[in-house]
């Protein structure tokens with residue numbers, strides 16, 4: 001490159017000059033192991049739209065010691081778009097998939113982590129480079145561009161959590177949005193809503209409870225936060241990283257890690273009857289019972305108003 005242009009432009013330049021059938025990108029601070037490439041190529045041969053990633057082993061930045069990386073974690077991004085390692089549930093081991101890669105997922109490709117391929121990587125504690133305007137400024141700009149092009153209404157969710165991002169100038173994104181249209185990429189997600197019971201006028205609420213606890217129900221406050229749920233394209237009812245899950249008749253409704261395998265996390269919303277049917281049990285999400293007024297129940301579907309739910313867009317504060 002004649003001038004410093006950043007990682008992605010450098011990769012695109014390399015891609016445009018390459019002549020082979022498959023492109024691999026490695027950071028300068030990587031070390032391949034024997035047999036790293038073949039399993040990656042095998043997956044691409046099966047489906048050319050597949051983007052593959054090896055297990056990333058850790059090379060110590062102090063001693064260059066090589067340490068096997070965990071195949072029980074995968075790299076993803078939280079709602080602040082910070083990179084995080086997330087644990088992979090056992091039953092997900094065969095189909096582990098990462099998440100920043102929004103364009104890959106949204107545009108019909110798949111991302112796979114191929115666990116028999118290992119590449120070592122030096123993780124540094126801090127970036128050794130300086131960035132014009134400061135590192136934070138550049139990261140905010142990049143994340144803002146990502147959000148504007150790919151995240152649809154979910155970008156507001158990100159902006160509320162990271163208000164500093166809305167202060168940066170994000171430049172011209174027209175070529176990116178044109179590309180998204182040309183590739184006919186799907187929306188980031190279908191809904192971001194609160195889920196209100198018709199009879200009681202209460203909303204599903206995660207009550208700041210954690211994984212493996214019951215989901216709650218509480219008076220609708222209209223402030224987003226713990227009452228933000230999404231009904232996803234996979235027909236999950238999701239609150240941040242967790243999915244509503246029912247494993248026996250008549251409940252309870254738990255918040256478990258989303259496994260994307262439908263099963264106990266599959267809900268069918270009927271926009272005419274307004275019911276949320278838990279498909280496996282064929283029971284309906286219902287208001288709280290008298291015994292426990294802070295959790296919704298699941299009951300045999302009976303057409304009552306207590307089994308009707310309204311999915312409404314969360315009203316977001318004006319932030320820019």
Ligand SMILES: [Mn+2]
Nearest residue numbers: 027029121122
């Ligand atoms: Mn690197």
